[in-house]
Amino acid sequence: MRNLVLIMQLKAMNKxxxxxxxxxxKSxxxxxxxxxxxxMSVVIGALVLGGLxxxxxxxxxxxxxxxxxxxxxxxG
Known part of the structure; x- marks a missing residue:
């Protein structure tokens, strides 16, 4: 039982x-x-379609x- 508690504590600490x-x-x-x-892609696409x-x-x-x-x- 003690091992189970230790394993659960280690998993919680890892989380x-x-x-x-x-x-x-920050990456x-x-x-x-x-x-x-x-x-930006939607606006540029709309401008291109409008120009065409x-x-x-x-x-x-x-x-x-x-x-x-x-x-x-x-x-003829």
Whole structure:
């Protein structure tokens, strides 16, 4: 019985020491860093998609629709 108590005490002390080390540690990535990275990628992605939409809306789509109309109105 005494050995069981000693084993449990050692396990508890090891857990306490590992928690202390984890709290003292200054390395690693936190939740705030990850949230900022995700937010930055979403904003940059939205800007890229907005730019592509503007490019296709003003430049590509009018010429594309005109080419399609010309292709089907072929008089041969």
């Amino acid at each position: 306490v020491n590992s928690v202390k080390e984890a709290l003292k540690s 690693g990535e936190g939740f705030v860093d990850t949230a900022v990275k995700i937010l 939409y503007l490019l296709f809306k003003d430049t590509v789509l009018p010429t594309l629709t005109q080419r399609i109309k010309d292709m089907f109105n072929f008089k």
